[in-house]
Amino acid sequence: MTSKINTLKSFSSKFGLLTIAATFAFSFAGICSAQDHHEKINEHVDDAADHENIHSEEGEGAPAGWKSWKSDGPGGFIMHHVADGHQMEWAGFQIPLPVMLWTDEGFQCFSSSNFYQEENEAHVHGMEGHAFSMGDEYIMINEVIYYLKENGGIHGIEEKVMKAEEADLLLAEIAILEKEKEKANTNDEKTSLNNEIAALSTEEKQLRKSAIITAPFDISITKNVLGLFLVMFIMVFIFLRVAKRYKKREGQAPKGIQNLFEPLILFVRDDIAVPSIGKQKADKFTPFLLSVFFFIWFANLLGLIPFLVGFNIAGTMSITLVLAVVVFVITTINGNKTYWGHMLAVPGVPKWVLILLTPIEILQMFIKPTVLMIRLTANITAGHIIILAFVSLIFLFGAGSEGAYWGVGAGSAIFMIFMYLIEFLVAFLQAYVFTLLAAIYFGSAVEEAHH
Amino acid sequence: MDVLNVMLEIGGMSQGITAGLGAGMAAVGAGIGIGKVGGSAVEAMARQPEMANDIRTNMILIAALVEGAALFAIIVCLLAVLG
Numbered sequence: 442m443t444s445k446i447n448t449l450k451s452f453s454s455k456f457g458l459l460t461i462a463a464t465f466a467f468s469f470a471g472i473c474s475a476q477d478h479h480e481k482i483n484e485h486v487d488d489a490a491d492h493e494n495i496h497s498e499e500g501e502g503a504p505a506g507w508k509s510w511k512s513d514g515p516g517g518f519i520m521h522h523v524a525d526g527h528q529m530e531w532a533g534f535q536i537p538l539p540v541m542l543w544t545d546e547g548f549q550c551f552s553s554s555n556f557y558q559e560e561n562e563a564h565v566h567g568m569e570g571h572a573f574s575m576g577d578e579y580i581m582i583n584e585v586i587y588y589l590k591e592n593g594g595i596h597g598i599e600e601k602v603m604k605a606e607e608a609d610l611l612l613a614e615i616a617i618l619e620k621e622k623e624k625a626n627t628n629d630e631k632t633s634l635n636n637e638i639a640a641l642s643t644e645e646k647q648l649r650k651s652a653i654i655t656a657p658f659d660i661s662i663t664k665n666v667l668g669l670f671l672v673m674f675i676m677v678f679i680f681l682r683v684a685k686r687y688k689k690r691e692g693q694a695p696k697g698i699q700n701l702f703e704p705l706i707l708f709v710r711d712d713i714a715v716p717s718i719g720k721q722k723a724d725k726f727t728p729f730l731l732s733v734f735f736f737i738w739f740a741n742l743l744g745l746i747p748f749l750v751g752f753n754i755a756g757t758m759s760i761t762l763v764l765a766v767v768v769f770v771i772t773t774i775n776g777n778k779t780y781w782g783h784m785l786a787v788p789g790v791p792k793w794v795l796i797l798l799t800p801i802e803i804l805q806m807f808i809k810p811t812v813l814m815i816r817l818t819a820n821i822t823a824g825h826i827i828i829l830a831f832v833s834l835i836f837l838f839g840a841g842s843e844g845a846y847w848g849v850g851a852g853s854a855i856f857m858i859f860m861y862l863i864e865f866l867v868a869f870l871q872a873y874v875f876t877l878l879a880a881i882y883f884g885s886a887v888e889e890a891h892h
Numbered sequence: 893m894d895v896l897n898v899m900l901e902i903g904g905m906s907q908g909i910t911a912g913l914g915a916g917m918a919a920v921g922a923g924i925g926i927g928k929v930g931g932s933a934v935e936a937m938a939r940q941p942e943m944a945n946d947i948r949t950n951m952i953l954i955a956a957l958v959e960g961a962a963l964f965a966i967i968v969c970l971l972a973v974l975g
Contacts, residue, residue, distance in 0.1 A: 812960065819963030820956075874956045 512571070515833035522751045523825050525665045526584050527553040530751065538667065542579070542586065543658035553661070556581050579657070587656045604648045611645040665760065668752040672739050676732075709734050709876065717880035718887065726883045729771065733764060734876040741821060741868030745861070755871070756821035758814070765810035768879045773806075776886045783885075813878055820871050824864045831857045911969040918969070922962030926955045 509521035529536040537554035556573040572582040579586050615638055622634045679698070686699050695703055709731050714723040740754040754760060782788070784802045786795060831853045839846035933951035937944045 812964075815964055815967060816957075816960030819967050820959065823963055823966060870952065870956050874953065874960075877953070 510833075510836070515830070515837060518833060519826055519829045522829055523753050523756065523822055524584065525663050525753075525757060527581070527661060527663055528557055529664055529667065531749065538662045538664070540586070540661040541659075543660060544588075545657075549657075584663075585656065586659050586661075587654050601651070601654050604651060608645045608648040611641050611648070615641050615645070664752065665754055665757050668740065668743060668754040669760070671752075672736060672743060672754065675739055676735055680735075705735075706731060713873070713877050713880050717877070717884040719884065722887050725775075726771070726880065729767075730876050730880055733879060734872050737764075737817065737872035737875055738869060741871065742865075744821065744825065745864055745868060751825075753822065753825055756818055756825060758818050761814040761817045764817075764875070765814035768813065768882060769807075769810040772810075772882045772886045775883065777888075779888055779890045780886045782890075809878075809882060813875060817871055817875055820867055824860070824867055827860050828857055828864070831860065907972050911973040914969040914972070915966055918962045918965035921965070922959055925958040925962070929954045929958065 510518040513520075527538055527540055529538055535557070537552050537557060539550055540553045540556070541548070541550045543549075555575045556579075558573075572580055574580040579588065581587070618634055618638050618641070622631060622638070625631050625634060679702070683699055683702050686695075686697065690696065690699075710723070710727050713734075714727045714730050718726055737755055740752075740760075743749070744752040744754060744756070784806065785799055787798055787802070790798065835846065835850045835853045838849040929951055933947050937947050
């Protein structure tokens with residue numbers, strides 16, 4: 442009977458977590474659809490009809506990936522999948538995500554389907570990339586949202602871009618005048634040239650200031666944010682259950698999901714944390730190391746599931762930057778005397794070498810987390826790019842003839858499967874390397890002097 | 893003098909070629925580095941088969957670190973092409 446109550450409790454706790462997750466998800470959708478802006482195009486928007494590449498033959502339901510191939514080629518296809526975006530693409534269907542902006546008029550929230558419509562496509566003179574406009578208020582160029590209102594329509598952005606170009610032309614004129622100044626002999630010529638240069642440079646500075654394109658504060662739910670929420674819920678769900686199981690079965694053999702995660706958790710603690718930090722102090726840092734390890738691993742695995750949207754969570758510089766900054770903060774806060782001593786005045790080294798060594802050591806303090814960040818980002822992004830490149834290869838060669846599709850497809854598929862297996866290894870390996878290096882940095886920060 | 897002019901002109905007008913060259917050299921660097929690590933690891937495993945597991949773990953770890961350095965260069969080349 443108690444076992445039934447216990448199972449009911451554990452089921453209701455799992456159910457509770459699911460209700461929290463569902464409330465989270467649906468509240469976003471509810472808030473944002475309630476304020477749906479139904480503004481359609483107006484006269485200011487340039488028609489994209491002269492871009493024959495953008496309109497695909499299949500019509501509105503074509504997946505955005507295919508559209509990005511058609512308009513930008515394989516490079517655009519790869520970049521579209523690797524970069525962040527305001528919509529989700531699931532097996533051919535596009536699900537628009539809420540866009541949440543903090544503007545001058547307060548908090549605005551609407552669905553990004555207001556942007557992603559064929560009639561809203563625009564072409565901004567001078568700016569590379571795709572632009573989608575929404576009524577008269579916002580324009581999204583390359584997935585970044587800018588104000589359109591105070592510029593007065595899309596021509597406002599063109600005007601700002603042209604001002605920046607004018608400023609560049611002025612810079613070139615100034616350079617020519619400087620050269621003439623060098624050749625000038627008399628003082629009068631020099632002063633007059635100086636005045637001209639001064640006038641032109643002030644004008645150039647003013648042009649540049651007025652050419653800045655303003656953007657609202659964008660806190661929308663993009664693809665990466667959604668991936669972060671997913672990873673968060675998966676981790677909370679799994680580890681709460683594991684913890685509950687441990688509490689319930691004290692002294693008994695592990696069962697079920699405990700069996701899966703116990704070796705992994707012990708691996709992080711006994712093979713990563715304790716050898717690097719030392720047995721007494723490892724307990725302070727182990728929770729963080731566990732969290733980072735499983736976060737990076739699950740985020741990488743999520744990006745590998747086929748047809749699921751194409752998440753590139755750990756391959757985004759912003760997310761890995763935050764992880765690296767947290768590692769840096771923890772290292773700096775926990776640094777004890779030996780750590781700072783080793784950095785500012787390495788013992789056992791003659792004084793004149795210290796002048797060279799200390800700045801390098803201080804730079805090392807900042808470079809180590811930076812390298813952590815770049816290593817993780819580059820590995821994950823490179824893996825995604827390689828697989829996408831093999832896919833592109835099929836379609837590039839297949840444009841030639843029908844047989845080429847099949848031939849290149851077979852070879853490419855084999856390579857893709859091979860790279861996929863390597864990506865599984867890389868998913869685990871990068872998490873392991875990040876955690877290990879973080880543990881080593883923590884260890885060096887709390888190390889006792891041992892001469 | 894002419895060769896220099898031609899080279900400068902090529903370098904000026906195509907950041908694609910230079911980025912490709914950089915990426916290729918990064919791949920060569922990664923190959924050499926990981927090849928050395930792998931070679932020493934395999935040799936050590938042949939000398940002392942009972943340590944094979946430890947050696948394999950360390951080999952994979954060092955390969956990941958070396959690959960990080962090569963991917964540094966790839967990121968720089970990507971920035972050169974896109975920026």
